[in-house]
Amino acid sequence: MIDNIDEIPSGGIGIKIIGKIADELSYTRTSDGRNCLLIVKYYQQPSLVPSQDSSHPGFFKRALDVLTSFNFWFPKQRVPDSEPICNQHFHKINLQVNTDIKAVAQVLSWVEQLDPLPLPLVVLHQCKLAVIEGFTNAVRHAHKNLPLETPIELEIRIFNEHLEVKIWDWGEPFDIQAKLKEELPEKNLY
Numbered sequence: 001m002i003d004n005i006d007e008i009p010s011g012g013i014g015i016k017i018i019g020k021i022a023d024e025l026s027y028t029r030t031s032d033g034r035n036c037l038l039i040v041k042y043y044q045q046p047s048l049v050p051s052q053d054s055s056h057p058g059f060f061k062r063a064l065d066v067l068t069s070f071n072f073w074f075p076k077q078r079v080p081d082s083e084p085i086c087n088q089h090f091h092k093i094n095l096q097v098n099t100d101i102k103a104v105a106q107v108l109s110w111v112e113q114l115d116p117l118p119l120p121l122v123v124l125h126q127c128k129l130a131v132i133e134g135f136t137n138a139v140r141h142a143h144k145n146l147p148l149e150t151p152i153e154l155e156i157r158i159f160n161e162h163l164e165v166k167i168w169d170w171g172e173p174f175d176i177q178a179k180l181k182e183e184l185p186e187k188n189l190y
Contacts, residue, residue: 014133019180021126023162027176034153035142035173039130039165043123091117091158097135099143099150107135107154117158127156127163134167142171 019025024040095110097103111128119127131154138152153168 014137015176015179018130018133018137021130025176025180027173029173030168034168034170037134037138037165037167037169037176039134039167040162041123041126041130041165042162043120045118045160088159090160093156095154096151097154099139099146099148099152101136101139103139104132104135108132110154111156114156114158119158119163123163127165131156131165131167134165138167138169138171141174142169144171146170 018037018039021041022039023042024038026036026038028036028038030036091114093110093113095107097106108128108131111131114124114127117124135152135154143150143152150170153166155164155166157164157166
């Protein structure tokens, strides 16, 4: 069993896990010299109100679809300098921690703020895993030779049909697509 973070094999395992979770994934250099790992996960909003009319299942959905098709309720015109309602986030959390692997408990506790939100449970668990993997990758790889006081910033935005995780680090950038294509080394994890 692995008892120490340094015993966990490197070689892209964390990035591969994130790559399996994410529907969109990028790692880009920002104008202020940091790198931003962006993880996007799409989902369908769980039904908050069960159908009241079980004799006509889908009746209200079909009616709403008809009205929507005529742009009655949801016109597609945009107001200048604003986002469409579906692209506006309804919840956002931020955290800044030092480059310390022991902060992983703080990061997990921070992500658990999302537990009461109306997110599919599988998406919530995937989000937690992706954040922890992204954070530990920043500590172990991007900030490997940087002082402990070097900050890692995290942000999660929840939208109606997707969530975005952003993790900023100060390390040297790398080619995430090349890392995703690399073969993993054969190692015994247990």
